[in-house]
Amino acid sequence: MSKIEIKSPLPGTFYRASSPDTPPFKADGDAVASGDVIGVIEVMKTFHEITAQDAGTNITFLVDNEEPIMPGQVIAEIEQ
Amino acid sequence: MTIRSVLIANRGEIAVRIIRAAKALGIRTVQVHSAADAEMLAVKLADEAVDIGPPAPKKSYLNIEAVIAAAKAAKVDAVHPGYGFLSENGDFADAVVAAGMAFVGPSGDAIRLLGDKVSAREVAARAGVPTVPGSGGRVLTLDDAHRIAERTGFPVMVKAAAGGGGRGIRIVETLADLEKQFPLASAEAAAAFGDGGLYMEKVITRARHVEVQIFGDGENFVHLYERECSLQRRRQKVWEEAPAFELPQVVRKKLCESAVALAREVRYTGAGTVEYLYDEETREFYFIEVNTRIQVEHPVTEMITGVDLVQEMLKVAGGAPLSLKQDDIKPRGHAIECRINAEDPFKDFAPSPGTITKLVVPEGKSVRFDTMLYEGYTIPPFYDSLLGKLIVWGETRSECLERLAKTLEGLKIEGVPTTIPLHQTLARSAAVASGAFHTRFLEGWLETDFTETKTKSAEVA
Structure with missing residues (x-):
């Protein structure tokens, strides 16, 4: 079993859900398929979806909802 | 009371603009900023700067309590909201006044009255300002729709009263088109929103x-x-x-x-x-x-x-x-x-x-x-x-x-x-x-x- 990091391509604010009223795209521990949206990053009032490149299990988020994020920063880890 | 000191509840170029105006009048300037904005130009130009919270606007520039607390601590006479952020928040304007300072803008009541689309339109109509011609309220029958379309002219927009975000909107070009579209629009609105109510508004093309x-x-x-x-x-x-x-x-x-x-x-x-x-x-x-x-x-x-x-x-x-x-x-x-x-x-x-x-x-x-x-x-x-x-x-x-x-x-x-x-x-x-x-x-x-x-x-x- 190895861990795969999902990194942010952009600077901005990280959100785990598409709006405050909807559940998060992924809960901690969820399985992830390649292409799944795991969060969005707001950059200067525009929103960019973050998708998983690889499939995996047991996702662990390292960035909280609504927290600032830098390019290259690890958003989450999945297990393979 | 002449203003001797002002807190700028904003960032970016407008904060710089307000500081320059205040300085020209000999007014002391206090600039609030988020943790991400400590190096911004307005912070460098202001007489004083106050960190009011994390980068997310909700936690800093939109945080009424944090802004009011900074203004009180800095003992300013007034708060200038700039544009965006809290500038059109009537409750913020009220909170500034309640804290004994002047809000650089209209009263909270005026902001709420003019900020609401419906009440603003009513104010405009009372003042004799032309509003986009339309039904005003619900259109119940095709006969009513005919009368309204004759008054507004074509194209006219037929809209689900309960709709929103551009859903349930039809642009109708002719009277014949209206006869065909009106019942359809009503049925569609009833199916989509559980309410077949429609209203109509003139379409201003190439405005x-x-x-x-x-x-x-x-x-x-x-x-x-x-x-x-x-x-x-x-x-x-x-x-x-x-x-x-x-x-x-x-x-x-x-x-x-x-x-x-x-x-x-x-x-x-x-x-x-x-x-x-x-x-x-x-x-x-x-x-x-x-x-x-x-x-x-x-x-x-x-x-x-x-x-x-x-x-x-x-x-x-x-x-x-x-x-x-x-x-x-x-x-x-x-x-x-x-x-x-x-x-x-x-x-x-x-x-x-x-x-x-x-x-x-x-x-x-x-x-x-x-x-x-x-x-x-x-x-x-x-x-x-x-x-x-x-x-x-x-x-x-x-x-x-x-x-x-x-x-x-x-x-x-x-x-x-x-x-x-x-x-x-x-x-x-x-x-x-x-x-x-x-x-x-x-x-x-x-x-x-x-x-x-x-x-x-x-x-x-």
Whole structure:
């Protein structure tokens, strides 16, 4: 079993859900398929979806909802 | 009470603009900032700076408690909200006043009254300001729909009363079309929203966006003529002018007087803007909304009238009567403002935060650059992409356009992509020169006339 990091391509604010009223795209521990949206990053009032490149299990988020994020920063880890 | 100190509850270029106005009046300035904005220009220019919270606007610039606490601790006389953020939040205005300070803007009640689309439309109608013709309320039968369409003319929009976000809207072109579409629209609305109620509104095709700058002190009300903001992308203004392009004098008079009537109706205090759609063909204008704050594009008005709107806001908020008299406000020449954003116009306007490595600002009597930039400044990703506004004045519009094109060549911002190339192309565009624009013009033009290759080849030629 190895861990795969999902990194942010952009600077901005990280959100785990598409709006405050909807559940998060992924809960901690969820399985992830390649292409799944795991969060969005707001950059200067525009929103960019973050998708998983690889499939995996047991996702662990390292960035909280609504927290600032830098390019290259690890958003989450999945297990393979 | 003359204001001796002011807290600026904003960031970016408008915070810099407010500090400059306050300094000119000898007012002490206190700048609030988020943790991401400690290095911003307004912080460097202000007499004092206060960190009010984390980068997310909700936790800092939109946090009423944090802003009020900073203002109290700094013992300021007044709070200037700028634009955006808390500027049109009536509860914030009330909280500032309740804390014993002056809010640089209208009362909380006026902000709420004019901020609500329905009540603002009612105020406009009471003041005799034309609103977009329509049913006003629900249309119950096809007979009623006929009568309304005869009054409004075609095309007319048939809309689900319960709808929202553009759903359940049909544009109807003819009477026959109406007979076919009306029952369908009603059935569709009933299915989609559980409510078959419809209302109707005239469609203003190829409308221009024209707005009037108003100013009041609660007893005296003036206008400072109009601006044209028809060049928009995704409903965001990109380029603004004063005065509006070839607006007939009789229309201008009616338009500006209607805005003053609206200000008088609510006994308005401070700077405000009444926005309209203008139909060039019929020469009719229709109320859209009121913005109860200083606008991004206020400098074009300042350039043609010579009035410093932000200084006047501070004076009026301190209790001074309006220093402007309608007969003394005499517009001269033409001004254009280009919004310079940290966006890549060749990559679908992708936002581009980053560090400014070089900044060269052209100077001149008729040139003004309102900005937050300095060399070495890192633009944070958490806020909007506006970096600055280039404003150029000319005796005539063509002189202004020519000067603008030259000035844009001299404006250098390096380190991040910006919208300067877009403005360079617009400033030399025949369509812009001939005033052939409306609010949907720019989006089409970007598809057909603005590509990297075309822009580059034009530069070579």
